[in-house]
Amino acid sequence: xxxxxxxxxxxxxxxxxxxxxxxxxxxxxxxxxxxxxxxxxxxxxxxxxxxxxxxxxxxxxxxxxxxxxxxxxxxxxxxxxxxxxxxxxxxxxxxxxxxxxxxxxxxxxxxxxxxxxxxxxxxxxxxxxxxxxxxxxxxxxxxxxxxxxxxxxxxxxxxxxxxxxxxxxxxxxxxxxxxxxxxxxxxxxxxxxxxxxxxxxxxxxxxxxxxxx
Amino acid sequence: xxxxxxxxxxxxxxxxxxxxxxxxxxxxxxxxxxxxxxxxxxxxxxxxxxxxxxxxxxxxxxxxxxxxxxxxxxxxxxxxxxxxxxxxxxxxxxxxxxxxxxxxxxxxxxxxxxxxxxxxxxxxxxxxxxxxxxxxxxxxxxxxxxxxxxxxxxxxxxxxxxxxxxxxxxxxxxxxxxxxxxxxxxxxxxxxxxxxxxxxxxxxxxxxxxxxxxxxxxxxxxxxxxxxxxxxxxxxxxxxxxxxxxxxxxxxxxxxxxxxxxxxxxxxxxxxxxxxxxx
Numbered sequence: 196x197x198x199x200x201x202x203x204x205x206x207x208x209x210x211x212x213x214x215x216x217x218x219x220x221x222x223x224x225x226x227x228x229x230x231x232x233x234x235x236x237x238x239x240x241x242x243x244x245x246x247x248x249x250x251x252x253x254x255x256x257x258x259x260x261x262x263x264x265x266x267x268x269x270x271x272x273x274x275x276x277x278x279x280x281x282x283x284x285x286x287x288x289x290x291x292x293x294x295x296x297x298x299x300x301x302x303x304x305x306x307x308x309x310x311x312x313x314x315x316x317x318x319x320x321x322x323x324x325x326x327x328x329x330x331x332x333x334x335x336x337x338x339x340x341x342x343x344x345x346x347x348x349x350x351x352x353x354x355x356x357x358x359x360x361x362x363x364x365x366x367x368x369x370x371x372x373x374x375x376x377x378x379x380x381x382x383x384x385x386x387x388x389x390x391x392x393x394x395x396x397x398x399x400x401x402x403x404x405x406x407x408x
Numbered sequence: 409x410x411x412x413x414x415x416x417x418x419x420x421x422x423x424x425x426x427x428x429x430x431x432x433x434x435x436x437x438x439x440x441x442x443x444x445x446x447x448x449x450x451x452x453x454x455x456x457x458x459x460x461x462x463x464x465x466x467x468x469x470x471x472x473x474x475x476x477x478x479x480x481x482x483x484x485x486x487x488x489x490x491x492x493x494x495x496x497x498x499x500x501x502x503x504x505x506x507x508x509x510x511x512x513x514x515x516x517x518x519x520x521x522x523x524x525x526x527x528x529x530x531x532x533x534x535x536x537x538x539x540x541x542x543x544x545x546x547x548x549x550x551x552x553x554x555x556x557x558x559x560x561x562x563x564x565x566x567x568x569x570x571x572x573x574x575x576x577x578x579x580x581x582x583x584x585x586x587x588x589x590x591x592x593x594x595x596x597x598x599x600x601x602x603x604x605x606x607x608x609x610x611x612x613x614x615x616x617x618x619x620x621x622x623x624x625x626x627x628x629x630x631x632x633x634x635x636x637x638x639x640x641x642x643x644x645x646x647x648x649x650x651x652x653x654x655x656x657x658x659x660x661x662x663x664x665x666x667x668x669x670x671x672x673x674x675x676x677x678x679x680x681x682x683x684x685x686x687x
Contacts, residue, residue, distance in 0.1 A: 272685060275685050275686055276682070276683060276685065276686075278686065279686055280686055281686075282686040282687075283686060283687070300642075301642075304638065304641050304642040305638075305642075307638070307641070308634075308638065311634065325683075327683060329683060342557065343507070343511075343554060343557065343563065344507075351683065353683075363683070364683070368657070369656060369657055369660030369661075369665055370652075370653045370656045370657055370660075371656060371682065373682060373683075374652065374656060374682055375649060375652045375653060375656070377682075378648050378649075378651070378652040379643065379644050379645045379648045379649055379652070380644070382466070382645060382648055383644065383645065392644075395644050396644065399644060403641070
């Protein structure tokens, strides 16, 4: 009898422990996703893991990295920020098309870089909240040597409607990708309208594809 | 400019302006006659494929027509002379040698950095630069190695254009200088002061200094082969890409946001509406 009591109380204790673990896990999981710094760290870790995986072919590697990036970047928001006030000049179809073309353009251009991966690592070196609630996470791409060749990359993150932190800008050596493309696209849209920009983007991607194959 | 040799998109202005970081840059001519600007020069669309006839006047680039022509000219030099030379150089020279050469020329920028630290009332930074120069010139084998970095004396990127910026002088219109590349009125004028402050080995024959300058330029360009090619690939309008990168980069340098330690401010955009989502 005493044995069974013990056993029952052990069960209860185990049950309580399990519940606690579950509660902790549940509490920690959203907290993890809630932390912009953790999002960047996790993204970087995943990308580096794929790049280090010698078993993957170049195309597989590119696909995997692209998927990781897509999961963590808020492309609709990034596209809107890049077009800024010109966004309203685009019809809903043109907006869709722009987002698609811009995404292909970026993944093609920067995807090519993956082939020259040389054991770079990513260190998160800081983060801070911005005035409008966004977070900026600061990282250094370590390229070996004395450190003089390291590249500084800052990520701007914003919480989406689902409460997840997503990247909305990359600031490479203090040059914002959003601001830079905005300047380029502003001139093009001002002179040739949305169609001109979509055409140029499309031509660029098509040219890149033929170049690659 | 551009002493910070971390490969960077921002430094891609070096693509057409690697010469600008060499010490004895000539005083740029176009500064003297900017009045000849947009009225006299037909806008050209050949370079970017973007028709300029209806292009908006960018407030920072009133001389865009002229600038685009010079930019195109500079790019031709790069495509047909500098880049192929740098490619060959890169093929012959091992990475550590390239880094050593770049360290060597960087070390020679000591007086410029030192003087401008002083002008910007940064005595600690000036002292660090002095220590850096002392260590690297001696233990670092006349600047070829960079042991000072291990001591926490990182290289600094300072020039008189930045000093003027710190003093509140506005950048003025964007300016593409023949051969030297991206600049603005303030930075172009400031080149003269940095030239005066630089180490000029007057006792050397002209062809020695000129040769050293060429080595510096080619070597610098060879360290950015991939970055420049990638930037040209990524840009829909390479001219605007470089102009914008130059503007952002200079603003960051003036605010000293480029240091790689995490104590400096970062990610700050001068355009506070950059991240407002349009409706």
